Amino acid sequence: MATKQVDTVVIGSGPGGYVAGIRLGQLGVKTIVVEREQPGGVCLNVGCIPSKALIHVSKTFDKLGHAGEIGIKLAAPPTIDWSATQKWKSGVVSKLTGGIKALLKANGAEYIEGEASFLTSRTLDVKQADGSVLHIEAKNVIIATGSRPIQIPTFKYDGNRVVDSSGGLAFPEIPKRLVVVGGGYIGIELGTVYAKLGSKVTVLEALPGILTGIDPECVQVVARKLKKLGVDVLTGAKAKGWEERGDCAVVTVEIDGKPVTIDADKILITVGRRPNTDGTLGLDKLGVKLDAKGFVITDRRQQTNVPGVYAIGDCATGIMLAHKASKEGEVVAEVIAGKKTEMDARVIPYVVFSDPEIAGCGLTEAEAKAAGRKLKVGKYPFAALGRALSVNETDGFAKVIADAETEEVLGVHVVGGAASDLVSEAALAIEMGAFLHDIALTVHPHPTLPEAIMEAAKHALGEAIHVINK
Numbered sequence: 530m531a532t533k534q535v536d537t538v539v540i541g542s543g544p545g546g547y548v549a550g551i552r553l554g555q556l557g558v559k560t561i562v563v564e565r566e567q568p569g570g571v572c573l574n575v576g577c578i579p580s581k582a583l584i585h586v587s588k589t590f591d592k593l594g595h596a597g598e599i600g601i602k603l604a605a606p607p608t609i610d611w612s613a614t615q616k617w618k619s620g621v622v623s624k625l626t627g628g629i630k631a632l633l634k635a636n637g638a639e640y641i642e643g644e645a646s647f648l649t650s651r652t653l654d655v656k657q658a659d660g661s662v663l664h665i666e667a668k669n670v671i672i673a674t675g676s677r678p679i680q681i682p683t684f685k686y687d688g689n690r691v692v693d694s695s696g697g698l699a700f701p702e703i704p705k706r707l708v709v710v711g712g713g714y715i716g717i718e719l720g721t722v723y724a725k726l727g728s729k730v731t732v733l734e735a736l737p738g739i740l741t742g743i744d745p746e747c748v749q750v751v752a753r754k755l756k757k758l759g760v761d762v763l764t765g766a767k768a769k770g771w772e773e774r775g776d777c778a779v780v781t782v783e784i785d786g787k788p789v790t791i792d793a794d795k796i797l798i799t800v801g802r803r804p805n806t807d808g809t810l811g812l813d814k815l816g817v818k819l820d821a822k823g824f825v826i827t828d829r830r831q832q833t834n835v836p837g838v839y840a841i842g843d844c845a846t847g848i849m850l851a852h853k854a855s856k857e858g859e860v861v862a863e864v865i866a867g868k869k870t871e872m873d874a875r876v877i878p879y880v881v882f883s884d885p886e887i888a889g890c891g892l893t894e895a896e897a898k899a900a901g902r903k904l905k906v907g908k909y910p911f912a913a914l915g916r917a918l919s920v921n922e923t924d925g926f927a928k929v930i931a932d933a934e935t936e937e938v939l940g941v942h943v944v945g946g947a948a949s950d951l952v953s954e955a956a957l958a959i960e961m962g963a964f965l966h967d968i969a970l971t972v973h974p975h976p977t978l979p980e981a982i983m984e985a986a987k988h989a990l991g992e993a994i995h996v997i998n999k
């Protein structure tokens with residue numbers, strides 16, 4: 530059996546693992562990154578990137594359908610060539626995944642394909658595609674194995690009627706009737722995609738509202754748009770099971786204690802994700818502490834309870850977002866290289882690529898109030914912003930939340946076109962400990978969408994120029 534000795538082995542090459550590998554290489558730490566599937570993990574292959582590609586297609590298609598509103602006449606209604614869309618989407622993915630191996634190599638880290646399982650905290654075997662086993666001895670290991678969709682026992686993924694988010698990105702054709710179980714991030718993003726492409730979409734959400742945890746005022750704007758798109762959002766609706774009947778799937782859902790049935794061609798299950806910390810990985814052999822849901826518990830240096838064993842990204846505790854994983858990847862690489870550092874981000878921004886987008890960082894109004902803080906809150910509607918009007922994206926607003934006494938900015942939440950691009954200014958502001966005046970006094974170029982954040986900060990101070998201060 531071949532044996533390799535390295536300083537650090539990273540298990541998984543998603544946005545956590547590959548970033549850790551690159552940074553370790555840069556810092557001169559001899560590193561191997563092991564991956565059982567494709568480089569890039571869920572994010573690049575079957576998550577963030579392909580979903581954003583399909584969101585772009587559906588948004589463009591929807592806008593073409595409304596081109597008449599801005600004086601553009603189309604000779605014929607637009608149509609979708611679904612296989613061409615899928616091909617384009619796959620091209621986007623392969624450009625990015627191809628780059629990862631090259632980046633690792635250029636930075637001096639080795640990439641190995643195969644499935645890793647621990648023997649001890651310092652040794653592991655990697656089973657390769659040709660059946661051979663590579664034995665690795667390392668001083669440090671980084672668990673970056675990511676997460677997978679949760680399966681509901683009564684909705685077993687069959688790759689045909691019932692699919693997870695990966696299946697939902699690659700339907701052989703656009704489904705006529707789509708039932709989405711779970712009104713969270715993925716359910717709302719993909720439900721919107723197919724509604725715009727012509728599917729009759731029903732979203733079933735067990736809780737009283739969709740996108741739980743996000744500022745309810747922001748969610749309301751998205752809920753209104755979903756209605757406009759013809760999406761039926763059923764809340765307090767627990768999906769119970771389904772059966773094949775005639776030429777379709779019949780989904781049973783419990784609403785107010787009563788069973789209701791809905792016909793569907795496809796059922797997309799998006800009820801959350803669970804960490805890949807079980808199975809053949811062999812974490813049980815190491816005595817690494819997991820929380821009740823199976824996430825690896827780490828300290829702020831990403832270190833587990835076992836010396837030399839670190840965990841980052843979706844498989845570790847904390848929010849399941851790609852940029853959180855990447856940040857942790859950088860931190861853990863520097864920790865292993867002997868630098869004095871830890872995960873000290875004040876905020877981790879979030880984005881829901883809904884229509885319109887919701888993005889934010891820091892405390893929501895409800896969280897800040899629950900913490901007993903007195904607040905100054907400013908809001909600015911996109912309908913009052915020149916740029917938003919001139920790009921025909923007037924739904925939504927920016928909201929800035931600050932401590933009433935100190936005026937330190939505690940949170941910023943935006944719902945509206947390009948909210949995903951606006952949130953980084955807010956994250957920078959909070960990282961830098963900005964006060965309302967820091968944002969309000971910063972000259973923002975006109976006409977641009979980020980002016981909404983400046984005006985919201987001014988509104989919180991009672992100094993907004995283009996809306997009435999009250």
Ligand code: NAI
Pocket residue numbers: 681710711712713714715716718733734735736740741766767768769799800801802848849850879880881882
């Ligand atoms: P989620 O946790 O966001 O939402 C799942 C929803 O399913 C919850 O609202 C839950 O109440 C509901 N649910 C559970 N069981 C149900 C049942 N039997 N019937 C009806 N509803 C039920 O999970 P999701 O959307 O699968 O996303 C997983 C993770 O992926 C998220 O936590 C997010 O961090 C990440 N993600 C991030 C994105 C982004 O940053 N734009 C995009 C997509 C995913």
